[in-house]
Amino acid sequence: MAEENQHIILATTNNDEKKIIRREVEKQRRTHMSVLCASLRSSLPLELIKGKRSASDHIGEAVNYIQILKQKINDLQVKRDRLKQKVNSSLVDTEIEPDHSGAVVKCVNINHIPGGVEISICSGFAERNSPLSELMEILLQEGCVVVSCVSTNANGRIFHTIKSEVEDLTRLDLAKLQHKLDHAILLSRQLYAG
Template structure:
């Protein structure tokens, strides 16, 4: 009998230790999740389930923002393509390059249209200029429409007011042939 009570106590101790480790691991994971959520999603919320629900809401909001920005990008690309095609240039190789920069949530959208040229397009030089200006390039999409190259670059920056938009536009215009 003494051996069976000893085994029972060992099982209880093992179970207690495993449960303690599980709770500690869950606590670490919960803290990690909390650190990823913006303050407005966890403000005033104390329970773990509230934080989980707010994390789900945050992911849904991010998906909606992505969809909105994607549709806005598509609209801007169509607008840019129609402007380029409306310019009426009969020789597509002579289409002048154009740089348009828009502010967006947390960064800038740089749109460049350029007539397709045999010598190519200096995308690496454009990205280099953006990085020199302190912008973090998040996404870069290029599309060729009617012999016109459309380049859309999404960037992030902590403070858009620190960026000289006309100066940046001028630098990018100088880089493009």
């Protein structure tokens, strides 16, 4: 009988311990869910959660908000692609040559820098001979002393960035320089095509 009572006491103690453990686990789960819901609430715009008190309302608003954000992302991607196309078409003056089916790029951009000018040139496709030496000659003729020249090949095109010093910037005719550089690039294309 004493053994039977001891067994009942042990079983009751084990059940009580299991209940306490379950309660503690449930309490931790609720605390964790409460922290997560508070974090979700803080991530949502105030106008979406105004007046809504339950966690399920906040979760529903979060789902709607995610859909709105996805739509905004899609719209921004479309806008970005349009802007990229606009930028590419405005930076690149294309000409179709009779001997070639593709477009040939011509782009000269001249900017003032302290003590001189920086000239950015897209001289054409990489498989063509670049008229860089002719362009350097033109710069020297116009009174520009070349300080640096960086050439890069991107998307099959050759780009040059030339920095030059100019003793007297008031004597440098930028429009004339641009015309000469454009003409040299166009001439080199015609020679290549012919």
